Amino acid sequence: MAITRRIWLAAALSALPLASSLPARAAEPVVVFAAASLKNALDEASALWTKDAGKAAPRISYAGSNALAKQIEAGAPADLFVSADEAWMDYADKAGAIRPDSRFNFLRNTLVLIAPADGSAASGVSLVPGLGPNLAKALAGGKLAMANTEAVPAGKYGKAALEKLGGWDAVKVQVAQAENVRAALLLVARGEAPLGIVYATDAAADPKVRVVATFPADSHPPIVYPAALIKTSANPDAGAFLAFLKSAPARTSFERQGFTVIGAPGGGL
Template sequence: MYGLKTNIIALISLLLFSLAVAGCTSSENGDKAQENASQKEVYIVAAASMTDAVKEIGANYEKQHPDVKLMYNFGSSGALQSQIEQGAPADVFISAAQKQMNALEEENLIDKATRKDLLENKVVLIVPKDSTLVLDDFAAAATDKVSKIALGEPKSVPVGQYSEEIFTNLNVWSDIKAKAVYASDVRQVLSWVETGEVDCGVVYATDAAISDKVKVLLEAPAGTHKPVVYPAAMVSSSKNPEIAKDFLAYLSQDEQKAILAKYGFDVK
């Protein structure tokens, strides 16, 4: 009888403890759900080459603004431009070229007053880390030394547009086109070079800097392409314009400029 009593007491104690734990967990989950519900979602739409830097800066911003949840959309600037034109959620747009931002400005889809040139980048030719390929200059990519070269799609990917401009000015574009493999954004070019699916590829210096699986063979010759300038602006349809403007200003703070510089960007 005594043992039975003890077991019943132990069972009741365990049940009360379980209920207490469940209550705490429910309370914590409720608090978290309430916190998430009160957060404002702000969409940062940015060129693929900005992925790592923007995510790091964004994490800093969220720590300082717990009421804000940043949502990211990275890709080729041309594809992102099309998405904004079609009404996709967007508060801040950072393009890897002026062309896409100019088009959106002409359509009144960005707030012209918030537009600014944020930073610059360089265009480089990369090869897999263990590659033995030797090229004296960019034009040599058109020779028989290279059978496949990865490029961004010139119609929608800025790095592809810069690549076409460079090789056209070097008078070898027709030969390059015959061996080109086109990627949907600069990170896909990087990936193909990393895995050795191509002999070489053209990316931004910042993309090459984040990978230990590639090496930079050459930098594009001066004067062969327009400056690689990244403009940023608030999207006109922003549902959180004050936060969007604040984030744009935040990008220009010294601490955030240091992060951009760390990833190899030339900060304006």
Template sequence: MNRRHFAALSALTLSACLAIASCAQSPAPNAATDNTNATATADSVALTISVAASVQDAMNEIQTAYQEEAPNITITYNFGSSGSLAQQIAQGAPTDVFLSASTKWMDDLEEQGQVLADSRQDLLQNAMVLIVPQDNAEIADFEALGMDQVSRVAIGEPESVPAGGYAKEVLTSMELFDGLESKLVFGNNVRQVLSYVETGNVDVGLVYATDALVSEQVRVVATAPAATHSPIVYPIAVVQDSENAEAAQAFVDFLSTDTAIAIFEAYGFTLAE
């Protein structure tokens, strides 16, 4: 072998060795970054919470507080009447947690195996009040509902809206319901009843005390005695088909912390006994 061929072969051999050494010493590109991203993705959880409309304002504020506690959790609320929400869950709508304004709808779901029974708890209590537009000075109590000046009385739909069911109980207990049937205007949820009164589309309405508290356009003229209706209790539970049951339970647990309780109480709720 002449010198020229030997030199060329030596150069090729040296280049190959350097290339192999370089590959052996270089770490897999972005391995640490990829692992970090995978962990972050795995820890990120999206929860869908179905909530009775009457708790909307408090729950929106609680969402902000919870984001500070658990920034990896994204919460999406589904507000509506408890009856409609329960039907959605029964029909398979993706839901992680259900907060109802009535034990009836939670009882139905539990009997159907749609919620985790050991996650269920009574969270809040409320009261029923009679409200009128701020400028209405004619109505001072429940007995005034029979006056000719009162032509429209708004309540929630009794069959699907818990507030409507409680309102019917109140009016029936006071022996007023039958005489008011022609005056009744039904709302799809308690916030719609509140809106009817705020806009003057009705003369008077029955809503939860907490709903009246958030509106500056209505005033409370009477509170229904507790003996005139069933206890207004808000049960909460993790839904059986939740794909994130552990995170869902953590959110439910947060609602019993001092932070959440302070928010609920600021909106007029009391803790369930």
């Protein structure tokens, strides 16, 4: 009986493929939660990563930094977070959701006033102190498209700039608040709002809008994008992808879209 059992086991094992002949299990893609304004540049950089490193294409979820930070706090399965401001990264840090030692300030951006490309509205608006009456006149009863001014970084920067320049009180009842900066951009691109406040990189990404003026850098807090690994991430490629974002090839992708890369020549600290 024992001999028969041994013969059966030997036959069964011999029918199995050798471990070395089994296909290797593909690594899970890196999951990135990123501010909506990063879409064009980060899509380009992630395509380079996929090609050059031979890795699975990262899965990137774009939204307002506030929404992403709260999803991460709630346990959303992400490996990496790139915020459009330091405040929401601080929020994720205080929630114990990121690896503080992996955090670094990544990019800078600028804030602009936009209008539909095929119109002539707002041609006389200057972003100077006391702009309220001129801005209200340029709106001509229409809406000023902005990301949510209490939560989304672009909206908070925009509100701060308008307050500093004396324009907020004149237009606040005309503000159409969107869930993120790309949604605000779309309102202007579709002609649903005669004016909008977005990042310069967003304006450059859509030929249906034009830049009317650029807000002075001192009219709002510095626009800084920090990045960090999520504490619960177990993906071995997450750290490598984060490091890749600091590389020269990735830097080119971000600079091409109009970002300033912190730490790069001329990019500051």
